[in-house]
Amino acid sequence: MEKFDYIVIGGGSGGIATANRAGMHGAKVLLIEGQHLGGTCVNVGCVPKKVMWNAAQLRENLLLDASSYGIDVSLEKFEFSQLVNNREAYIERLRGLYDSGLASNGVTVVRGYARFTSNDIIEVNNQTFTAEHIVIATGGQSKLPDIPGKELGIDSNGFFDLTELPKRVAVVGAGYIAVELAGVLNGLGSDTHLAYRKAMPLRSFDQTIVEAMVSIYEQEGIKMYPNSTPQAVEKLADGTLKLSFENGQSLEVDQVIWAIGRKPNIEAINLEQTSVKLTDKGYLRVDDYQETDQKGVYAIGDITGKAELTPVAIAAGRRLADRLFNGQTDAKVDYNNIPTVVFTHPPIGTVGLTESAARELHDDTQLTIYTSQFNPMQYALQERKVKATVKLICLGKEERIIGLHGIGIGMDELLQGFAVAIKMGATKHDFDTTIAIHPTAAEEFVTLR
Ligand SMILES: Cc1cc2nc3c(=O)[nH]c(=O)nc-3n(C[C@H](O)[C@H](O)[C@H](O)COP(=O)(O)OP(=O)(O)OC[C@H]3O[C@@H](n4cnc5c(N)ncnc54)[C@H](O)[C@@H]3O)c2cc1C
Ligand SMILES: NC(=O)c1ccc[n+]([C@@H]2O[C@H](COP(=O)([O-])OP(=O)(O)OC[C@H]3O[C@@H](n4cnc5c(N)ncnc54)[C@H](O)[C@@H]3O)[C@@H](O)[C@H]2O)c1
Numbered sequence: 001m002e003k004f005d006y007i008v009i010g011g012g013s014g015g016i017a018t019a020n021r022a023g024m025h026g027a028k029v030l031l032i033e034g035q036h037l038g039g040t041c042v043n044v045g046c047v048p049k050k051v052m053w054n055a056a057q058l059r060e061n062l063l064l065d066a067s068s069y070g071i072d073v074s075l076e077k078f079e080f081s082q083l084v085n086n087r088e089a090y091i092e093r094l095r096g097l098y099d100s101g102l103a104s105n106g107v108t109v110v111r112g113y114a115r116f117t118s119n120d121i122i123e124v125n126n127q128t129f130t131a132e133h134i135v136i137a138t139g140g141q142s143k144l145p146d147i148p149g150k151e152l153g154i155d156s157n158g159f160f161d162l163t164e165l166p167k168r169v170a171v172v173g174a175g176y177i178a179v180e181l182a183g184v185l186n187g188l189g190s191d192t193h194l195a196y197r198k199a200m201p202l203r204s205f206d207q208t209i210v211e212a213m214v215s216i217y218e219q220e221g222i223k224m225y226p227n228s229t230p231q232a233v234e235k236l237a238d239g240t241l242k243l244s245f246e247n248g249q250s251l252e253v254d255q256v257i258w259a260i261g262r263k264p265n266i267e268a269i270n271l272e273q274t275s276v277k278l279t280d281k282g283y284l285r286v287d288d289y290q291e292t293d294q295k296g297v298y299a300i301g302d303i304t305g306k307a308e309l310t311p312v313a314i315a316a317g318r319r320l321a322d323r324l325f326n327g328q329t330d331a332k333v334d335y336n337n338i339p340t341v342v343f344t345h346p347p348i349g350t351v352g353l354t355e356s357a358a359r360e361l362h363d364d365t366q367l368t369i370y371t372s373q374f375n376p377m378q379y380a381l382q383e384r385k386v387k388a389t390v391k392l393i394c395l396g397k398e399e400r401i402i403g404l405h406g407i408g409i410g411m412d413e414l415l416q417g418f419a420v421a422i423k424m425g426a427t428k429h430d431f432d433t434t435i436a437i438h439p440t441a442a443e444e445f446v447t448l449r
Contacts, residue, residue, distance in 0.1 A: 007122050170251050220386070394428050410441045
């Protein structure tokens, strides 16, 4: 049985990052991946999603905005399959880069599905390996609703498999994936319906921003179905899918996309052979240092159910390798103030507490909230206006900024810098005394009254 210093199960965002970092520190590392290197983010997540988002944005600009600038664009042809082919070729190149990066850090890569046979032995393709340190980074997969006809719909992986744009599509769900895919499909020209169980989507986000998002989606032609819990899907004689809701309403579309959440990839790894424990939600239980209940076994990324974002998985993986193989004994991830963007059309950027979370934690007299809604200059010349909304949540007399939220063009790119300022403890005064950059959407954050 071959012995390594470090075995990494799963070659996604977290697994690749920790394997490379450990390799750089001189550890003998084995990485085991069952499918494509890059995991969810590169193959069926962030990367293809962002390409589709860019495509939708570009099409919207050409179709809806260009003529106001005197640019004549006829959009007679849109080859969806060419977009998909180009996107997949790009992803193939990225996979190659991962291969060569791992090789240059001396990481051994084995293809296959790994399972524990004991606390420190891993089996893959009938071969066994052992190591002093083993990290589980197996990510997650989509959940499907438990209703008749669920197999007639597809999940986000199925969306990336599409080679034709559906004419009519229903997206079911209220999280990141649902609102992102609905925005992309609408932008690309599908007749798009978005159905969710409660009154509003994105319920953990700041409600001012979500209300702004819902009204933009309605304005841009997405049909919204609040209070709609899916009940069944059936295929009609002409191939149309009929999606029925518990409230008695129904929809007829060509494609149904389930985006109702994700679950951890746990079953295949045979945790019964270990002392690793789960949380009550079924994720791997870890402490602040990514340690599971079994000494020498760690978990990072989506499998831990904490902030399921690629940069979080990467940070957890790198910190863990720094701690185990470079003597950085206190290396761990700070899960506070993680900035995040939802790639809606236009995007939402958020860092820190929402107004309702702030009100739960602090006395109302301690909080000052600033909001503003405006028409970004990109829409100065056209009749179509897609409003931007920004919001700051400030705490105490010094008005320390504890929440920053926005929806509008550019919110995705401008958020990172503000997140640094907030992590450093910026106050409203710091924002106010920073000279604005004009004319931008970002300047709204430093001119709020
Ligand atoms: C549609 C979509 C869009 C997203 N967009 C964004 C975004 O814009 N920004 C962002 O930050 N995050 C985004 N995410 C989330 C992001 O993709 C995840 O947070 C991230 O990929 C988690 O990394 P991970 O290493 O934990 O798992 P993954 O990247 O899922 O990697 C896990 C890997 O483990 C492998 N594996 C599983 N079981 C085994 C086994 N037994 N043996 C060997 N290998 C195994 C899998 O094949 C997979 O490659 C998106 C997710 C989805 C689904
Ligand atoms: N831009 C980004 O960074 C990005 C993009 C996509 C995904 N992600 C990550 O991936 C995670 C998973 O995203 P997600 O959108 O799958 O999940 P989610 O957990 O964010 O949202 C799932 C939604 O589906 C609803 N739902 C659950 N069961 C349902 C049912 N039976 N019928 C109808 N609705 C139901 C839930 O109420 C919830 O609002 C996110 O939390 C995020 O961390 C990030």
